[in-house]
Amino acid sequence: MFQFLLRRLIVALLVAATVMVLAFVLTRLSGDLATSIAGANATAADIEAIRKAYGLDRPVITQFFDWVGRAVTGDLGESYFFKARVASLIGERMPVTLTLGLTGLVIALVVSLPLGILAAVRENTGLDRFVQMVALLGQAMPSFWLGLLLMITFGLQLGWLPISGTGSWQNYVMPGVVLAFSAIPALTRLTRAGMIQAMGSDYIRTARAKGLSRASILLKHALRNAAIPVVAIAAVQLGFMLGGSIVIEQVFALHGVGFLAWESIAKNDFPVVQAVVLVLAVIYVALTMLADLMNAVLDPRLRSA
Amino acid sequence: MTVAAVNAGPKRGWKSASTWIGAVIVGTAAICAVFAPLLVPHDPFAQDLGKRLLVPFWMEGTDPRHLLGTDQLGRDYLSRLIWGCRISMLIGVTVTIVSGLIGITIGVLGGFMGGRVDDAVLFAITTRLSIPVVLVALAVVGLLGSSLPLLVITLGLLLWDRFAVVARSTTMQVRNLDFVAAAWCAGCSHFRILSREVLPNIASHLVVVATLEIALAILLEAALSFLGLGVPPPLPSWGLMIAEAKDYMFFSPWVIVIPGVALFVLVLGINLLGDGLRDLFGARSDP
Numbered sequence: 001m002f003q004f005l006l007r008r009l010i011v012a013l014l015v016a017a018t019v020m021v022l023a024f025v026l027t028r029l030s031g032d033l034a035t036s037i038a039g040a041n042a043t044a045a046d047i048e049a050i051r052k053a054y055g056l057d058r059p060v061i062t063q064f065f066d067w068v069g070r071a072v073t074g075d076l077g078e079s080y081f082f083k084a085r086v087a088s089l090i091g092e093r094m095p096v097t098l099t100l101g102l103t104g105l106v107i108a109l110v111v112s113l114p115l116g117i118l119a120a121v122r123e124n125t126g127l128d129r130f131v132q133m134v135a136l137l138g139q140a141m142p143s144f145w146l147g148l149l150l151m152i153t154f155g156l157q158l159g160w161l162p163i164s165g166t167g168s169w170q171n172y173v174m175p176g177v178v179l180a181f182s183a184i185p186a187l188t189r190l191t192r193a194g195m196i197q198a199m200g201s202d203y204i205r206t207a208r209a210k211g212l213s214r215a216s217i218l219l220k221h222a223l224r225n226a227a228i229p230v231v232a233i234a235a236v237q238l239g240f241m242l243g244g245s246i247v248i249e250q251v252f253a254l255h256g257v258g259f260l261a262w263e264s265i266a267k268n269d270f271p272v273v274q275a276v277v278l279v280l281a282v283i284y285v286a287l288t289m290l291a292d293l294m295n296a297v298l299d300p301r302l303r304s305a
Numbered sequence: 306m307t308v309a310a311v312n313a314g315p316k317r318g319w320k321s322a323s324t325w326i327g328a329v330i331v332g333t334a335a336i337c338a339v340f341a342p343l344l345v346p347h348d349p350f351a352q353d354l355g356k357r358l359l360v361p362f363w364m365e366g367t368d369p370r371h372l373l374g375t376d377q378l379g380r381d382y383l384s385r386l387i388w389g390c391r392i393s394m395l396i397g398v399t400v401t402i403v404s405g406l407i408g409i410t411i412g413v414l415g416g417f418m419g420g421r422v423d424d425a426v427l428f429a430i431t432t433r434l435s436i437p438v439v440l441v442a443l444a445v446v447g448l449l450g451s452s453l454p455l456l457v458i459t460l461g462l463l464l465w466d467r468f469a470v471v472a473r474s475t476t477m478q479v480r481n482l483d484f485v486a487a488a489w490c491a492g493c494s495h496f497r498i499l500s501r502e503v504l505p506n507i508a509s510h511l512v513v514v515a516t517l518e519i520a521l522a523i524l525l526e527a528a529l530s531f532l533g534l535g536v537p538p539p540l541p542s543w544g545l546m547i548a549e550a551k552d553y554m555f556f557s558p559w560v561i562v563i564p565g566v567a568l569f570v571l572v573l574g575i576n577l578l579g580d581g582l583r584d585l586f587g588a589r590s591d592p
Contacts, residue, residue, distance in 0.1 A: 011431065018432045026441060029448050136580070140573035142524055144531050145547060145565035152558050243437030247528050261440055262532065265447035273444050281435045288435075 008292055012285045019281040020071065024064050026277065027270035054080075071278065077271040081264065086275045090257060097249070097256035101241045103172045104179030109234060112184045116191025117218065120226075123196055131192070135185040143244070147178045147251040163252070175252045179245060183237040190233055194226030201225075228299050235291035239284035324581025330574025337387050338394035345384035346372075349541050353379035361559055373563055376546070377553055382560075385541035386567055392542045393523045393571060396457060400522035401515050403461025408468025409511060413499060415469070416476030426473060433466045439528060446534040456535060460522055471514050475507040509586035516579030520572045527568055543568045 034051040035042070042050075051057045055066070070077065076086035119131035154174060155163035161170050198204060199222050207217045246258030253259075257276055264272035319325070337344060353375070360367050361374040361382070368374075373382040415426025445459045479485060480503070488498050527544030529535030536542035538549070543564040550560035 011428070014428065015432045015435050019435060022432075022436065026444055027448070029445060136573065136576055140520070140569050140576055142527055142544075142565065142568050142572075144528055144544075145561065145568065148547070148551065148554060148561050149565070152554060152561075156555050239435075244439055246437075246439050246443070247532065250532055258440070262443065265444050265534070268448070270448075277437065277440060277444070280437045280440065284435045284437070 004296065005293075008289050012289055015285050016278075016282055019278060020068055021064075023274040023277040023281075024067060027274045028060065067274075071275075076275040076278075079264070079269055079272050081267040081269040082272070086271050089260060089272065090275060090279055093255060093257045093260045096254055097242055097245055097258060099172055100175055100179060100245050100249070100254060100256060101238055103176030104183065104241050104245075105234060105238045107176050107180035108183040108187055108237070111180065112187035113191055113230070115184075116188045116226075116230075117195055117223065119188070119192045120195030120199060121218070128192075131188065135188045138181050139185040141181055143178050143182055144247050144251050146181060147174065147248055150174045150178065151252075171252070171254070175245075175248050175254060178248050178251075179241050182244060183234075183241060186233060186237065187230060190230050191226060194229055195222055198222040198225045224298070228295055231294050231298065232291040235287045235294070236284075239280075239287040242283060243280050319581070319585065321581060321584070323577045324584075327574045327577025327579070327581055330570060331578050334390050334394055334571050334574065337390040339391075341387050341391040345381075345387050346370075347381035347384045349380060349384040349388040350539055351380060355379065358553060358557055358560070360557070361563065364559070374559065376550060376560065380541075382563060385546060386543075386564060389541040389543045389546060389564065390567065390571070392453075392536055392540060393526065393568070396453070396460070396526045396536075397519035397523040397575075399457045400460040400464060400526075401518045403457060404463075404465040404518060404522075405468050405511070405515060407461065408465030409472045409504075411465065412469035412472025413476045413503060413507075416473040417480055417499060417503065419477075423473075426469065430466055430469050430473075433463070436463070438463045438525065442525070442529055443532060443534045446529065451534055451537040453536060453540075456526065456529070460525060464518055464522060464525075467514050467518065468511065471510050472507060475510045476503055479503050479506045509582075513579055513583045513586065516575055516582060520575040520579070523568070523575070524572055 034047050034054070034056050055063065058066075067077065074087055076090070078084070079086050079089055082089055115131050115134065119128045122128050151163045151174065154160045161173055162168075163174075204217060204222055207221050212221075242257075245256060246261055248254070249256045249258040250262055257279070261273060261276040263269075264276070347370075356368070356371070356375050356379040357377055359371050359375040359379075362369075362372050364374075371381050371383070373386060376382055376385065411426050411429060415423040442456075442459050442463060446456060449455055485498060485502050488502050493501070526535055526542065527547075530542040530544030531548045533548060536545055538545060546564040547561050550564070554561045
């Protein structure tokens with residue numbers, strides 16, 4: 001168990017280090033940062049002053065290690081546009097994105113677990129095909145478009161839900177549903193496949209032979225085994241959702257981390273851009289590790305892997 | 306698969322209606338994409354401010370010369386929709402070629418060589434998965450300026466992971482089979498074994514992945530264009546059409562419904578065809 005943890009941790013740290021290099025290189029793609037920060041009307045002297053002030057006159061390698069050295073202590077630099085610490089900017093916006101991501105994940109699980117179980121129990125019936133069709137439709141749905149359609153229907157025509165802002169829980173209903181749509185197909189298919197496999201196994205036959213109730217067989221015996229891959233994918237999906245929420249935050253004007261990143265890209269505010277890329281990647285890495293851990297707890301067989 | 310699934314399974318492959326529906330949708334889209342300049346009833350770029358936001362054929366007060374109406378600048382919506390199909394298909398296919406080349410090379414190398422090479426390949430896949438795709442693509446396009454080639458290269462560099470995963474695992478299965486051993490014994494080179502023995506045997510799995518990737522690339526391009534950092538205007542990408550029409554959607558919902566339905570149907574069609582092909586080849590596409 002300890003070795004298993006240690007190996008995962010080393011890989012996670014290496015991934016984080018690689019992402020730091022990539023995020024740093026990414027923001028330097030545009031060439032001379034000082035020129036783009038200064039804007040179109042800047043004089044050569046202005047650009048030179050900016051270059052000095054932000055330390056962009058130093059060698060790139062020095063800049064990189066300076067950024068890394070500060071980042072590991074939690075100092076992600078200062079935003080050029082917002083005139084604030086990047087870490088506190090991200091900290092302020094993170095609750096919105098996390099709330100959105102978790103809402104999406106909960107909705108996705110609430111929909112896909114029962115659907116997957118139902119489809120598995122009624123395998124190859126009309127119901128099963130219907131569930132698979134729903135998964136297929138969900139996969140093809142462009143999230144931003146679904147968001148706009150919901151806004152027109154439930155926001156404007158029915159007037160049930162607010163179409164933008166972050167004032168109350170109601171603001172998270174539509175974005176949460178839209179975000180959930182991206183995870184429902186994968187989670188449903190996985191639950192279905194896991195349940196079908198579990199239901200065909202020997203221990204289920206034993207449980208049936210013992211005369212256990214149908215509910216007990218399904219939920220206690222089959223689901224517990226089918227849940228192992230679902231738990232792993234659910235944690236990974238949450239990571240994807242946080243990264244993908246940039247589109248949905250934009251549609252619903254939710255001022256989360258994705259919105260912040262979008263604003264910063266538009267404003268050439270590269271310390272924020274590279275910090276958001278890094279933070280989202282680290283969260284993803286942490287979530288996949290958490291998924292591995294939860295798997296190890298749920299299934300002792302995996303601990304030696 | 307359980308015994309019951311084999312016996313009483315639904316119709317698969319070309320016997321299944323959904324595969325045909327997918328094939329028809331993809332075929333229509335391919336024709337629209339290739340022959341767009343011949344098919345468009347009007348110039349998709351020509352503005353006519355006197356004819357702004359004309360309604361489509363199913364609504365009252367429609368202009369028969371503009372079947373799907375016109376957009377906020379008076380451009381014919383049907384023509385832009387057909388041209389947008391060309392953009393979507395072009396991006397879907399080219400991104401998949403780029404990402405396929407990268408992913409298949411990496412995956413086959415890892416699966417075939419094993420050992421340290423494979424460790425490096427696995428690490429590359431893990432790292433790639435931890436990078437937020439939409440954000441990085443937006444940042445690249447935002448910093449370098451939007452253009453079609455840049456968009457294709459960026460998405461191609463980001464979407465190779467599934468190719469690599471599937472190429473790696475299928476290569477591992479093929480590597481130990483007898484015909485590969487026979488090729489070794491016959492003195493074939495690494496390159497020859499990979500290109501003549503391994504690749505043809507994993508190709509069907511890769512074709513299925515390719516369909517999924519085309520669909521994914523089309524959806525991503527639409528999302529990026531929707532956020533204003535994808536295809537540069539005035540090119541009629543469906544995502545860009547939705548973005549430009551967004552301000553009018555509360556009064557004329559059809560302006561976002563039309564390109565959205567087109568996007569949804571095309572992606573659905575590609576996925577249906579992909580599922581059909583997977584059943585036909587008996588291949589698995591899930592990592």
